[in-house]
Amino acid sequence: MGNPMCPGRMSRRRLLAGMGVAAAGGVLRAQGSPMAPTAPVAVAKCSTYGPEVTATLDRMFDQLGGLGRIVKGKTVAIKVNLTGLPTMRLGYAPVESTTYTHPAVIGAAIHLMDRAGARRIRLVECAFLTAEPLAEFMLRAGWEPRNLANAGARVEFENTNFLGSYKSYARLMVPGRALLFPGFDFNRAYEECDVMVSMAKLKEHATAGVTLSIKNMFGTTPCTIYGDQAGENEPSEVPRGGRGRVFHAGERPPSKGSLPELDPTTPRIDHYRIPRVIVDIVKARPVHLAIIDGIQSMAGGEGAWNGPQLKAVSPGILVAGTNAVTTDAVGTALMGFDPMAERGTAPFELCDSTLQLAEMQGLGTRDLKRIEVVGTPIKDAVFPYRPHWLRPRQEKMGTGTNFLPREVL
Amino acid sequence: MKLAVDWVPMEWPAAWDTAKLELLRGTAVNCLLHGPAGFEAPAMEQVTLIPDCPWPGLPPRDGSSAGPTGNPWIDANGWQVRLAKAHDAQKPVWLASGKVESANYAMAAADAAMCGGRWVVKLDDQVAAGVAAGHADAVKAWKDLTLALGFFEKHREWAAMEPVAKLAIVSDFKEMNPGELLNLAARQHVGYRIVLKDSHAISFAGMEAVLYADDQPPAKPLLAAMEAFAREGGLLMAPRPTAELVSAVGPVIDTQIRTVVHRLGKGRLAVPLKEWDDPFLLASDAHLLMSYRHDPVRLFNAGLLIPYVTSGAGRTVVQLVNYVGNESANFVSMAVQTVCRAARWCTLETPEPRPLELHREAGRIELRLPPFRTYAAIEIEG
Numbered sequence: 170m171g172n173p174m175c176p177g178r179m180s181r182r183r184l185l186a187g188m189g190v191a192a193a194g195g196v197l198r199a200q201g202s203p204m205a206p207t208a209p210v211a212v213a214k215c216s217t218y219g220p221e222v223t224a225t226l227d228r229m230f231d232q233l234g235g236l237g238r239i240v241k242g243k244t245v246a247i248k249v250n251l252t253g254l255p256t257m258r259l260g261y262a263p264v265e266s267t268t269y270t271h272p273a274v275i276g277a278a279i280h281l282m283d284r285a286g287a288r289r290i291r292l293v294e295c296a297f298l299t300a301e302p303l304a305e306f307m308l309r310a311g312w313e314p315r316n317l318a319n320a321g322a323r324v325e326f327e328n329t330n331f332l333g334s335y336k337s338y339a340r341l342m343v344p345g346r347a348l349l350f351p352g353f354d355f356n357r358a359y360e361e362c363d364v365m366v367s368m369a370k371l372k373e374h375a376t377a378g379v380t381l382s383i384k385n386m387f388g389t390t391p392c393t394i395y396g397d398q399a400g401e402n403e404p405s406e407v408p409r410g411g412r413g414r415v416f417h418a419g420e421r422p423p424s425k426g427s428l429p430e431l432d433p434t435t436p437r438i439d440h441y442r443i444p445r446v447i448v449d450i451v452k453a454r455p456v457h458l459a460i461i462d463g464i465q466s467m468a469g470g471e472g473a474w475n476g477p478q479l480k481a482v483s484p485g486i487l488v489a490g491t492n493a494v495t496t497d498a499v500g501t502a503l504m505g506f507d508p509m510a511e512r513g514t515a516p517f518e519l520c521d522s523t524l525q526l527a528e529m530q531g532l533g534t535r536d537l538k539r540i541e542v543v544g545t546p547i548k549d550a551v552f553p554y555r556p557h558w559l560r561p562r563q564e565k566m567g568t569g570t571n572f573l574p575r576e577v578l
Numbered sequence: 579m580k581l582a583v584d585w586v587p588m589e590w591p592a593a594w595d596t597a598k599l600e601l602l603r604g605t606a607v608n609c610l611l612h613g614p615a616g617f618e619a620p621a622m623e624q625v626t627l628i629p630d631c632p633w634p635g636l637p638p639r640d641g642s643s644a645g646p647t648g649n650p651w652i653d654a655n656g657w658q659v660r661l662a663k664a665h666d667a668q669k670p671v672w673l674a675s676g677k678v679e680s681a682n683y684a685m686a687a688a689d690a691a692m693c694g695g696r697w698v699v700k701l702d703d704q705v706a707a708g709v710a711a712g713h714a715d716a717v718k719a720w721k722d723l724t725l726a727l728g729f730f731e732k733h734r735e736w737a738a739m740e741p742v743a744k745l746a747i748v749s750d751f752k753e754m755n756p757g758e759l760l761n762l763a764a765r766q767h768v769g770y771r772i773v774l775k776d777s778h779a780i781s782f783a784g785m786e787a788v789l790y791a792d793d794q795p796p797a798k799p800l801l802a803a804m805e806a807f808a809r810e811g812g813l814l815m816a817p818r819p820t821a822e823l824v825s826a827v828g829p830v831i832d833t834q835i836r837t838v839v840h841r842l843g844k845g846r847l848a849v850p851l852k853e854w855d856d857p858f859l860l861a862s863d864a865h866l867l868m869s870y871r872h873d874p875v876r877l878f879n880a881g882l883l884i885p886y887v888t889s890g891a892g893r894t895v896v897q898l899v900n901y902v903g904n905e906s907a908n909f910v911s912m913a914v915q916t917v918c919r920a921a922r923w924c925t926l927e928t929p930e931p932r933p934l935e936l937h938r939e940a941g942r943i944e945l946r947l948p949p950f951r952t953y954a955a956i957e958i959e960g
Binding site for chain 1: 866871913937944946
């Protein structure tokens with residue numbers, strides 16, 4: 170490792186090289202895996218949401234080269250994962266134990282970023298189906314948002330599912346070749362931040378196979394524009410529905426004034442579309458730091474609505490990295506899957522691999538042989554998800570249609 | 579002769595003869611409307627009878643049953659009981675159903691009793707005939723009903739307890755459809771207190787927010803009371819004609835989708851940007867501006883449950899009616915917002931209270947409720 174004074178840490182040069190991919194806005198450095206950039210990923214075991222979370226994250230950030238280099242003097246936006254209704258649970262389990270990023274992880278990260286000199290820390294998320302303040306949304310989950318607000322000197326909350334505290338949306342374009350959408354309109358919190366943090370939950374996903382730090386960014390798009398009942402001619406005032414019709418099914422375009430997808434003749438199939446939409450979003454709004462909460466989670470899907478196969482699990486893992494693709498590749502491996510898997514193979518039985526598409530777009534490698542894992546080795550922390558399913562997935566595995574050659578060609 | 583407060587009323591089925599009085603033996607029913615010959619009719623001036631109440635639960639599908647949330651509309655009558663009690667706290671409140679739409683009579687009884695009213699028992703003709711003939715299904719429905727009536731009579735003290743509320747809704751409840759606002763506030767699990775604007779002694783003690791719901795401005799004493807409440811740190815929500823009468827309003831401190839919020843002394847004055855015409859949104863905005871922090875309880879996986887929370891004598895009682903009428907497939911849990919040393923729970927099916935384990939989550943206590951069909955009550959010792 171680069172710094173002899175800090176065993177296990179990486180050098181500043183390597184840290185910046187890793188960050189550069191994301192910070193550069195997804196500039197296509199490579200078209201295939203051999204040239205996709207890499208960056209180290211920190212893995213740690215952490216069995217509870219108690220005080221050990223802060224100490225563990227602190228150590229992990231040190232292993233990645235130090236948090237100050239990323240956040241000092243910066244406005245940091247932390248996109249947490251609060252998918253679905255805050256009052257909807259898997260059984261009796263609190264939503265943060267299975268579905269949402271846990272507030273203990275959020276609070277620990279805020280504390281450490283504040284200590285590392287972050288100028289301003291903003292918690293951002295498109296609160297499901299609502300324009301209510303994010304702190305109120307958290308109250309509905311049973312959280313105490315004051316604890317998060319008090320974890321740093323200047324902590325703000327922004328519900329990005331609509332204009333929020335702004336007068337207009339920010340358009341962020343997909344650099345290089347977009348897969349489906351040339352650009353997106355976001356709440357301005359995503360434009361105003363200097364550092365974008367994706368703080369995800371270690372989960373499978375019914376449509377995308379897995380949902381980690383890349384897929385978490387899907388939830389940055391406001392449903393006033395991309396919602397099922399978003400205004401046709403202009404964004405609706407408040408979020409209207411989920412993103413099923415615009416992104417999943419491609420049944421309707423976003424509100425006029427926002428950019429439509431490039432080619433309306435592409436398949437109207439969510440297993441094709443969602444991985445591509447996600448990659449477009451992450452190219453438009455790059456991630457500088459990915460953090461995955463895998464202390465407690467659920468196996469079998471991303472939310473309590475997914476069906477009877479779901480089961481609460483306790484992998485006892487935290488993952489962090491400065492490249493969202495390498496971080497998610499390691500996260501996928503920790504769930505017992507092969508991040509090199511392609512469509513037809515778990516966890517991508519039905520969908521294209523977002524990791525593969527992201528790699529092909531030059532965002533980062535998913536090849537574990539090219540990713541340095543610092544801290545706990547994968548083999549010592551792996552927690553296979555599939556054995557925890559209550560019953561196997563009933564759908565046919567694969568349809569015989571491989572969407573990927575279109576990209577390859 | 580029992581007092582009116584003790585009357586448990588029933589509409590005597592036309593098909594039943596005097597011999598069927600035997601069916602009432604051992605039940606709580608002690609007052610017959612249109613009873614058999616020789617029975618004296620109750621003195622109806624001693625009760626508040628609300629006729630033609632909708633049958634509680636999910637209304638029959640007619641293509642228009644979706645509520646503004648997209649969730650199914652629920653017909654619930656608790657607000658009627660509460661409003662009637664606000665008008666006359668001394669008289670018992672009776673709810674008479676317009677049309678009997680299911681054999682879940684226990685739900686009709688629970689719907690009325692949760693907020694301290696009584697359902698005027700009314701059997702469908704077919705069920706009445708079935709009970710008389712001893713048909714198993716009808717007899718079971720009758721038995722479930724009489725058990726429910728007995729349960730609620732046993733727990734009449736709950737009806738006398740004060741609702742746990744942080745929102746006062748002030749109105750004469752004549753201008754706007756009161757059922758929409760009160761019903762939808764309850765549906766959103768808002769703890770509210772009804773304040774009639776012509777009440778002689780108005781107090782907002784213990785409230786976090788006051789919603790003045792009428793278009794017509796209030797009389798000066800009421801306006802002064804609401805203004806004083808806000809200046810001392812409360813939130814006053816009032817339509818523009820009333821807000822314009824408030825003096826020395828401070829600067830705008832928050833603007834939300836439908837509301838602008840001004841500083842008013844130590845508190846806030848919230849004024850709608852447009853006229854209130856949607857009671858669901860009005861209830862939602864009031865709930866949000868006050869903050870979910872003040873919800874009396876927080877339910878998870880609640881489905882079509884509506885809670886009613888009361889307190890008194892060092893304990894809190896949370897009553898829940900499941901308007902689906904079937905055992906929930908979900909796992910309902912409840913975060914308790916008050917001090918909780920112990921909790922017990924009972925249902926119509928298991929009327930003897932049983933202890934509930936306290937689950938300590940980060941910063942809160944949660945209770946995990948076993949599935950129940952129609953009604954449950956949780957007693958919390960504070």
